[in-house]
Amino acid sequence: MAPVPSLASTVQQRLADALSAALPEAGPADPLLRRSDRADFQANGILALAKKLKGNPRELAGRVAASVPAGGVLREVEVSGPGFLNITVSDRAITETLSARAADDRLGVPLADAAGTTVIDYAQPNVAKEMHVGHLRSAVIGDAMVRILEYTGEKVVRRHHIGDWGTQFGMLIQFLVEHPHELDHRDGDTVSGEEAMSNLDRLYKTSRALFDSDPEFKERARRRVVDLQSGDERTLALWQRFVDESKIYFYSVFDKLDMAIHDPDVVGESGYNHMLDETCRILEESGVAVRSEGALCVFFDDVKGPDGKPVPLIVRKSNGGYGYAATDLSAIRDRVQNLGADRLVYVVDARQSLHFKMVFETARRAGWLNDRVKAVQLAFGTVLGKDGKPFKTREGETVRLVDLLDEAIERASSVVREKAQDLSAEEVAERGTQVGIGAVKYADLSTSAARDYKFDLDQMVSLHGDTSVYLQYAYARIQSILRKAGDVGPQAHAEVGLAPSERALGLHIDRFGEAVDEAASGYEPHKLAAYLYQLASLYTTFYSECPVLKADTPARVENRLFLCDLTARTLQQGMALLGIRTPARL
Numbered sequence: 360m361a362p363v364p365s366l367a368s369t370v371q372q373r374l375a376d377a378l379s380a381a382l383p384e385a386g387p388a389d390p391l392l393r394r395s396d397r398a399d400f401q402a403n404g405i406l407a408l409a410k411k412l413k414g415n416p417r418e419l420a421g422r423v424a425a426s427v428p429a430g431g432v433l434r435e436v437e438v439s440g441p442g443f444l445n446i447t448v449s450d451r452a453i454t455e456t457l458s459a460r461a462a463d464d465r466l467g468v469p470l471a472d473a474a475g476t477t478v479i480d481y482a483q484p485n486v487a488k489e490m491h492v493g494h495l496r497s498a499v500i501g502d503a504m505v506r507i508l509e510y511t512g513e514k515v516v517r518r519h520h521i522g523d524w525g526t527q528f529g530m531l532i533q534f535l536v537e538h539p540h541e542l543d544h545r546d547g548d549t550v551s552g553e554e555a556m557s558n559l560d561r562l563y564k565t566s567r568a569l570f571d572s573d574p575e576f577k578e579r580a581r582r583r584v585v586d587l588q589s590g591d592e593r594t595l596a597l598w599q600r601f602v603d604e605s606k607i608y609f610y611s612v613f614d615k616l617d618m619a620i621h622d623p624d625v626v627g628e629s630g631y632n633h634m635l636d637e638t639c640r641i642l643e644e645s646g647v648a649v650r651s652e653g654a655l656c657v658f659f660d661d662v663k664g665p666d667g668k669p670v671p672l673i674v675r676k677s678n679g680g681y682g683y684a685a686t687d688l689s690a691i692r693d694r695v696q697n698l699g700a701d702r703l704v705y706v707v708d709a710r711q712s713l714h715f716k717m718v719f720e721t722a723r724r725a726g727w728l729n730d731r732v733k734a735v736q737l738a739f740g741t742v743l744g745k746d747g748k749p750f751k752t753r754e755g756e757t758v759r760l761v762d763l764l765d766e767a768i769e770r771a772s773s774v775v776r777e778k779a780q781d782l783s784a785e786e787v788a789e790r791g792t793q794v795g796i797g798a799v800k801y802a803d804l805s806t807s808a809a810r811d812y813k814f815d816l817d818q819m820v821s822l823h824g825d826t827s828v829y830l831q832y833a834y835a836r837i838q839s840i841l842r843k844a845g846d847v848g849p850q851a852h853a854e855v856g857l858a859p860s861e862r863a864l865g866l867h868i869d870r871f872g873e874a875v876d877e878a879a880s881g882y883e884p885h886k887l888a889a890y891l892y893q894l895a896s897l898y899t900t901f902y903s904e905c906p907v908l909k910a911d912t913p914a915r916v917e918n919r920l921f922l923c924d925l926t927a928r929t930l931q932q933g934m935a936l937l938g939i940r941t942p943a944r945l
């Protein structure tokens with residue numbers, strides 16, 4: 360089915376036609392249509408045109424207004440200010456556009472013109488370590504971006520760049536060599552995520568204590584690192600056990616977050632080992648990297664330390680070891696050359712911005728990135744506690760992500776229980792989870808990613824204000840109206856006149872495609888969240904001003920039900936793009 364044009368694009372077209380009819384000497388010109396508070400739209404393009412034609416802008420605007428055909432989409436075109444046009448569309452045009460939209464599965468959202476392949480690096484926790492709130496942000500923002508981009512027709516390849524390599528594994532593996540049963544599961548093969556993590560945590564702590572207190576163990580652990588790096592089979596098999604055990608835990612957390620993470624997309628740091636030598640060789644031979652004090656380095660004019668000395672990106676250390684940067688550079692080669700990426704997106708904490716700036720610049724110098732293939736860091740800010748300081752437990756430790764999620768679910772469950780007292784325990788649990796997880800995701804997605812935000816559960820699960828609960832509640836309320844309507848179904852009636860709050864709601868629904876496009880092209884899910892919040896708010900106004908089931912004529916009842924239904928579908932689709940459920944009842 361051909362995409363349903365938005366009312367805005369129809370109006371744009373009508374005005375462009377009127378422009379060329381009234382001012383043929385101007386050639387094809389953009390009317391520069393904007394949404395407006397004074398009327399439905401405003402066209403500002405005539406001002407620039409008047410300059411070009413050396414005419415009086417108000418007079419030219421009057422000529423354009425006069426050549427708009429009467430009785431069509433445009434109800435009123437009025438000259439205002441120095442030569443703007445204020446445009447009001449007809450009620451009929453609103454209802455007809457919405458009705459075409461309602462008949463389309465995609466709700467009229469067009470596919471992007473320039474779809475390509477995006478590789479998105481997100482949800483990247485570290486093996487044998489707890490997941491914390493920083494991992495939450497990467498997962499939530501990344502998951503929303505995947506959904507939004509896929510919806511616009513982009514091919515998306517997910518990469519979970521987990522921290523599964525490094526010298527710390529020497530200590531862990533050596534401990535497991537000496538205590539072979541430490542990772543065994545209590546009852547055979549089944550192990551819960553929590554149990555897996557507590558196994559890993561215990562092992563980490565005991566081996567760390569031994570490492571710090573026993574110099575002989577420390578030496579054995581150091582030799583184990585060499586075995587690991589040289590690919591010793593037994594060592595690798597033990598390393599794999601840590602990775603597998605950690606994945607059990609990660610997947611249980613992602614599952615709680617209602618996110619599908621697929622095993623083949625988990626390509627951690629270790630996945631690029633086989634490329635590191637070659638990456639360094641290419642960089643050195645092309646002169647992008649140079650040897651400095653035994654290390655292989657890339658220098659930048661604008662990156663200097665506090666002492667004014669240049670701070671290089673170290674690709675290979677003087678002891679021959681590779682670090683985070685060599686891995687990221689190899690990953691870029693892989694993503695561009697093997698996965699065919701047109702765009703690379705990294706959903707990573709803003710505190711790693713300097714690293715990515717240097718890595719991207721190095722990749723450009725090497726020719727892996729260029730005008731056609733671009734990389735961006737979707738950098739996010741820090742999660743703060745209510746006190747405005749980085750989020751910590753009372754004991755000053757980083758907060759475990761699972762504990763936070765459980766608390767959110769618990770709070771949400773009590774909100775649900777209060778609202779609907781006839782629910783069974785299972786129903787409360789299910790809805791509480793959808794509301795609690797939705798609240799956590801929405802709080803993250805509704806502020807611009809770059810900003811820090813306060814993790815405040817009371818505010819997150821509030822029924823009032825810019826929260827997911829408010830949106831879910833609006834959705835559930837609409838479902839209840841539709842149920843109450845019984846046999847009377849939603850049905851558009853273009854001849855029925857619209858009240859101001861119906862027009863405002865309808866015109867906002869018309870903007871859905873624009874909101875998705877803005878969120879996709881700028882990697883800004885908060886623009887979609889803001890759109891949805893406004894949608895729910897306009898619906899609330901409509902609902903308080905316009906009786907639905909008690910409207911004066913049967914056609915108006917059906918038309919209002921139609922608006923309700925389309926609002927609900929738009930809310931549901933928009934929330935789904937953010938990874939948030941919309942239960943039919945709350």
Ligand SMILES: NC(=[NH2+])NCCC[C@H](N)C(=O)O
Nearest residue numbers: 480483484485520521522707
């Ligand atoms: N390609 C990347 N470097 N991705 C980000 C990895 C994030 C890292 N594992 C961390 O926990 O901080």
